[in-house]
Amino acid sequence: MRKKITKAIFPVAGLGTRFLPATKSVPKEIMTLVDRPLIQYAIDEAREAGIKEFIFVTSRGKGALEDYFDHSPILEADLRKKGKTELLDTLKSTYMDSGAIAYIRQHKALGLGHAVWCARRLIANEPFAVILPDDVIAAETPCLKQMVEAYEETPGNIVAAMEVAPDKASSYGILDIKEDMGSLVSVKGMVEKPASGTEPSNLAVIGRYILQPSIFRNLNQIKSGAGGEIQLTDAIAQDIANGNDVYGFRFRGQRFDCGSKAGFLQATVAFALARDDLRDDLSRYLHDIVHMEKAAE
Numbered sequence: 001m002r003k004k005i006t007k008a009i010f011p012v013a014g015l016g017t018r019f020l021p022a023t024k025s026v027p028k029e030i031m032t033l034v035d036r037p038l039i040q041y042a043i044d045e046a047r048e049a050g051i052k053e054f055i056f057v058t059s060r061g062k063g064a065l066e067d068y069f070d071h072s073p074i075l076e077a078d079l080r081k082k083g084k085t086e087l088l089d090t091l092k093s094t095y096m097d098s099g100a101i102a103y104i105r106q107h108k109a110l111g112l113g114h115a116v117w118c119a120r121r122l123i124a125n126e127p128f129a130v131i132l133p134d135d136v137i138a139a140e141t142p143c144l145k146q147m148v149e150a151y152e153e154t155p156g157n158i159v160a161a162m163e164v165a166p167d168k169a170s171s172y173g174i175l176d177i178k179e180d181m182g183s184l185v186s187v188k189g190m191v192e193k194p195a196s197g198t199e200p201s202n203l204a205v206i207g208r209y210i211l212q213p214s215i216f217r218n219l220n221q222i223k224s225g226a227g228g229e230i231q232l233t234d235a236i237a238q239d240i241a242n243g244n245d246v247y248g249f250r251f252r253g254q255r256f257d258c259g260s261k262a263g264f265l266q267a268t269v270a271f272a273l274a275r276d277d278l279r280d281d282l283s284r285y286l287h288d289i290v291h292m293e294k295a296a297e
């Protein structure tokens with residue numbers, strides 16, 4: 001039987017410079033969409049996909065991220081004493097089983113590929129998932145779960161994929177399509193951040209991956225690529241050159257680029273509007289400011 005995907009890597013060692021000065025002391029992944037940190041959305045998605053072992057690749061200054069997953073007995077006792085059962089449930093929903101989380105340091109931000117490579121000994125010889133917490137995906141069936149289901153039908157390396165506007169392609173890893181089968185696309189090549197006008201398609205890689213352990217062997221060998229970083233895209237492209245299967249997966253859902261300020265703000269509004277306790281006030285406010293802007297034009 002095919003090995004189930006039970007381990008996920010969360011590369012969270014990036015510098016988060018687009019959110020300076022906040023990221024001087026707050027890890028980007030702790031920043032909240034309404035009241036839940038980005039990392040909580042990623043963890044919940046992984047759990048729903050059947051992940052049991054959570055491997056964080058961290059770096060200096062990410063202590064708040066480790067603390068976030070600790071149990072909080074004092075807070076818990078206080079909420080219990082005051083009868084705040086709903087908040088107590090919210091708190092407990094963030095708890096992780098002892099031993100389920102591992103932290104590995106990436107000593108220098110050498111790129112996403114290098115961050116994933118840092119976790120190689122904890123994965124050893126089995127397929128695994130990678131989730132980038134700054135890509136938040138709102139979906140009825142969580143994106144990684146959709147991918148695990150696709151993987152059970154079609155093994156190989158699978159990367160989440162999404163159509164992007166041609167002028168945005170140079171910001172992404174872009175797929176060179178061999179055969180388009182609908183939600184799955186078989187891939188014959190991949191290019192990280194292609195120069196404008198040279199992109200092989202408009203299908204971009206988004207931060208969810210199911211990968212084979214051969215990717216670690218490729219990462220052992222590849223040199224730095226786009227932006228001088230060790231690119232995960234290049235290691236996956238190498239797997240195609242080695243004769244292994246790589247697929248793009250068009251997920252069902254809305255993706256927010258929470259690594260950028262505009263994407264983060266859009267996600268904040270979308271997640272707030274999805275909440276019963278915030279929707280009415282917020283939509284009234286949005287409506288009013290749009291009207292005021294129009295009137296001022």
Ligand code: UTP
Pocket residue numbers: 011012013014015016017018019028057106108109110111112114115132133134259
């Ligand atoms: P980004 O390209 O968004 O970089 O990384 P960043 O450092 O987080 O943010 P900016 O561009 O400076 O604002 C994509 C993902 O890869 C991780 C990041 O933590 C993020 O989840 N990453 C990137 C690493 O873990 N290590 C690296 O060396 C680079």
